[in-house]
Each structure stands twice: as structure tokens, then as C-alpha cells.
Amino acid sequence: MTRLTLTTTLAGSLLCSVALPAAAETIGVSIPAATHGWAGALNFHAEQTVERLEEQYEDLDFVLTTTPDPGTQISDLEDMVATRNIDALVVLPFESEPLTGPIQRIAESGTWVTVVDRGLSQENIEDLYVAGDNESFGRTAGDYFVETLDEGSKVVVLRGIPTSIDNERVEAFQAALDGSGIEILAMEHGNWSRDDAFTVMQDFLSRYPEIDAVWAADDDMAVGAIGAIEQAGRQDEMWVVGGAGMKEMVQRVQDGDSMVPVDVTYPPAMIATAIELTAMGLMSDGVPMSGDFIIASELITQDNADQYYFEDSPY
Amino acid sequence: MSTASTNAGARRGMKIDLHVLGPILALVALIGIGIALNSNFLSYGNITNVLARSAFIGIIAVGMTFVITAGGLDLSVGSMAAFIAGLMILCMNLLVPSMGQSLGVILIGIAVALAAGLVAGAINGLLVTRAGIEAFIVTLGTMGIYRSLVTWLADGGTLSLDYGMRELYRPVYYDGILGVSWPIIVFAIVAILGEIVMRHTAFGRHCAAIGSNETVARYSTVAVTRVKTLTYILLGCLVGVAVVMYVPRLGSASASTGLLWELEAIAAVIIGGTVLKGGFGRVWGTVVGVLILSLIGNILNLTDMVSPYLNGAIQGVIIILAVVLQRKGSTAT
Structure with a gap:
């Protein structure tokens, strides 16, 4: 089984102020386009998770964008904030440096920010960090x-x-x-x-x-x-x-x-972890969810390979 | 004064030679560097590798020579190759349950690839000629369309050919006649036919006429629309041929297949002496251009001389140098 280390700090108060009953919440998800196999699987898992969670939570909407380069990703983020009024953002930055500023501004406006895999070039911007090692x-x-x-x-x-x-x-x-x-x-x-x-x-x-x-x-x-x-x-x-x-x-x-x-391993399904945790934090009042979530790389050998084989995944 | 004039004469003679020989000199220089740096450079294995991997871009670049000579441009070929490869693999996988792992499936797959290339080329050509849209914009559009389509077909992942089919189809890339592998043979045939068509047929002359001045060509009763459309269809078909050779190599296609092939093909055409604005094309030059590009990568992999971060810079410098050499010649003459 994948070994997970979850470090959480208290953030309940912040979450309570965001979650208003009956009003629909929107989570924006921005990830790189499927330009190679791993990113393809990332897209697959993101779409699957979004579909599943939209069924699970009636009041939860998602905006999913895939981006071919850092410039487009910045525009995508601006559009999400301006036109969809997102309550939380799950982002896998295409590159750390150019995305740090824009994501910081979104975080400062009070939006929950989950950063996936590629860390930003300045610390303590994001509320939750989910990454491979x-x-x-x-x-x-x-x-x-x-x-x-x-x-x-x-x-x-x-x-x-x-x-x-x-x-x-x-x-x-x-x-x-x-x-x-x-x-x-x-x-x-x-x-x-x-x-x-x-x-x-x-x-x-x-x-x-x-x-x-x-x-x-x-x-x-x-x-x-x-x-x-x-x-x-x-x-x-x-x-x-x-x-x-x-x-x-x-x-x-x-x-x-x-x-x-x-x-x-370097599981592309980490995007599912990130979206799930963000949705849980947004929809369940008072569940502490901020901190770092690091997914370790495991050695797949003949003995344990069956645990890592996913029939339906495209990757 | 007399010394100055003889000097000028001698220099002019050399420049004319450079115009024709520029790309060949660059190629010979690269081969020389390769030999000096690694004793395995001239080994049978390495030469076969370099020629066979050049074949995809090479086959496409021969078609590109006609499009550019006729004043056009096609940015979609890389994406088109990826899309056709994906389509071909999907079709073959679909047929395996009903037809078994047979030669018939391969032949149908090849027919699908060639037909798809023809249709894709015709779409580009007709949009350029009938709808009158700039070739750059049309093919920029189709480039995005095909790239997205292959990603969608593959569900963001990789399309892999059925394992048994891969074993059956594999020899098309890896085997050959008398030690010359099939991609090299096909590349050679395409290049020779291309050279003949460019130099000795009305179609080749019409391409050059349209590229140098479309209006004059039209007044000279050249069927401009038809010839221009045909150049794109020819290129599309050759992309199909390249895919037929590409799929057996690793038996897969994904969103990263054929990435930047269009720019490599265009660069090879220009290094070879074809004019980017159209009006003059040289198929053998294109072949030399393709070989130059492949050799740069090969030599950089065979040595530790340069940091791998700088590979792109070395390629850029050599591309520009190869063109500067011949442009100096052409402006003087």
C-alpha cells in the first residue's frame, strides 16, 4: 500500500468562514495538458474525480482547464477568478516561477489554494500542498x-x-x-x-x-x-x-x-488526492485540511506489482 | 587593380560553388567531425540508425519541398502524423478480433494511413486554394485540431498496437533487403521520385512558376488552384507513408508523437536550398538538410563535448550557418 504522510495544521476557522450553507461552491482545477503519458493520466484522474465528486456533492461545481504553457495557465486562472468566482483552486503549476505571483494574488483574495506536485517559488502561499517526492x-x-x-x-x-x-x-x-x-x-x-x-x-x-x-x-x-x-x-x-x-x-x-x-512509482493519481481533500475541506465544516501531503515513491517488484496495476487507467 | 579584379573573379567562382555545394560541404564537415570524435561513427549500426531515423522527417520534407516551392507552407504535418498514427493503430486493433493477427490487418492499416493522409492533405489544400485563407493560418488551425484529436483518441494516454500485431508488423521498420532497412529504402525511393518530378515534369515547373509569381503563372495558363491543392495532397500522402514506417518502430502513438516534426521538415527544406518564399525548390538539397539535422543530434549523443542543455543551441547555429553559406553565394550570383 502507498505510504502517505499527512501533516495538518489547524485551519478550521478559515474554512467555516468560506462555507455558506445552500450556496453552491465552485472549485477551479488547472492542470497541464496531456502532452505526455504521465500528464495524460493526470488528466484522466482529474476528470474522473471531478465527475465522481459532482455526483457526490449537489452543491459543488467544478471548472477544469488544461493548459499547454505557463502563459495560458495564468490567463486560465484569471478567467476562473473573474468569471466563475471560484471558492477554491487546485493547481498544478506548469512552471513554478511564473505562476507564483498570480497564485499568490488568488490566495490573498481569500480563495482556498491547493498546489499539486510543483511547489511555488515562495513558501506559505498555498493552504494545502500535495506532491510526489x-x-x-x-x-x-x-x-x-x-x-x-x-x-x-x-x-x-x-x-x-x-x-x-x-x-x-x-x-x-x-x-x-x-x-x-x-x-x-x-x-x-x-x-x-x-x-x-x-x-x-x-x-x-x-x-x-x-x-x-x-x-x-x-x-x-x-x-x-x-x-x-x-x-x-x-x-x-x-x-x-x-x-x-x-x-x-x-x-x-x-x-x-x-x-x-x-x-x-510517481502516481499521477495524486491529482485525485488533491481534489478530494480540497472538496472535503470545502464541504465539511471544521475538518482541518491545511498542510503538506507528500506521496512517497515506492519500488514495484514482482511480489507487489498487482497492487500497482490499474486496468482502467489509460497509463 | 589587376590583382583586385582577379581576386573578385576567383571569389565569385567560389561563391557560385558554395551556393550549390553549401549544404553538401556542411554535411561532409559534420561527417568529418563525427569520424574524428568517435570510432563507431561509421559503423554499419550507427549509419543504419541515423538513416532510418531520418526517414520519417525525410519523407515528409520531400513533400514539404513542393508545398514551399509553390509558395505555400504546412505547419500541420507533425500533428497530422500523430493523428494518422493513432487512427491507424485504432483501426488495426479493432480489426484484430474479427480478422486475427494477419497480413490483411496490416494492409488495411496501411490503406487507412494513406487514405487519411490524402484526405487531411486535401482539406489543407482546399482551404488554402478554394477558401483563400493564408496557408500559415489554415495549417496552424489544423495543427491544433489534429494534435487535440490524437490526445482525445488516446484518452490523454498512449495508443498501443496489439502485441501480436506489433511482432508481425515490426519487420517493416527493422528488416530490409541486403542489410538496408525498409525505411531507408522507402526514403530513397521517395527522394528519387521527388527529384524527378521536381526537375523533369510539368508539375514541378508549375510549382516553381506559382511560387515565384502566382499572377504571371495564372496568365501563362498554369492551373494554379489545382497545382497548389495537389502539393498539399502530395504532402498529406507522404505523411501517410511516413506513418506507415513509423508505427512499426515502437507500435504506439500519443500526444507527443511527431512533436515539432513540421519545424524540422521546414528547416531541412530551407537548409537544402529551397527558397522559403517559393519559386525555387531542390529535393536533393532537402535530403541533405534532413541528414544534417539527424547527424547533429547523433554526434552530440556520441560525445560528451557539450552540455546536453546546449544541444538546441548547437543545432540552431549549424542551421543558420548552413543557410548563410549558400545565401552569400546566391546574392552574389
């Missing part, structure tokens, strides 16, 4: 490498889109490998894309005659890397660890695929 994501993978590989083993790393998320993960991975005698041959950006990862992995395979393992850091990139390794006919030489918990990859772990021994 990028540091634990990199460290969990790194620990597995250290446990499994011998000293002197050679690994290559596929990185994501250059962002602070990617940096945190890679730094934690490197820190875990520090002093283990495992050599990182090279790191290149595969941009969380199957096609880019395929290309980068092809070139790594041409460049290095000996590779023992690949940290693909994302399941989409793992799919691309595996495609390139199979093309080169070197699937017996190395294994690949992805990340996030895509269902095809979890399936392969479950089946005991020698190329995909484990996977590391």
Missing part, C-alpha cells in the same frame, strides 16, 4: 542499482525535460550511487518521450560496447530504450528501470520480465 523517486531507483549491480558496473541515464523536477531526481540518483563503484557512463535528455529515448539509446549503444543497466527515469522513456536495445540484440546484457508506474511496465514487472526487473 522527486528526491525519493531518484533515490529509490539508485538504491536498487546499488543493491543489484556489482562494483565497476556501467550504467547510462536518460533524463527528462530539463526542469527542477528532473534535476532533483537525477541528483538523488547520483547521490545514491555515490561511493558504490558503479560508473555512470553518460546522461542525455530523452525528454520523457518514447521517440527521443529510442534515438538517444540507439546512440548510447553505438557508443558503449559495455552497458550493464539503464536508468530511464520514466516508463515512456523505458519503452523507447527497450525498443533500441532489442533492435541491437543486446537484451541479455542489460536491464532497464523506468518510473511512474505505467500499466504496461507494471505488467512486465509482474510477469518477471528480465529486462524490466522493477519500477518506481
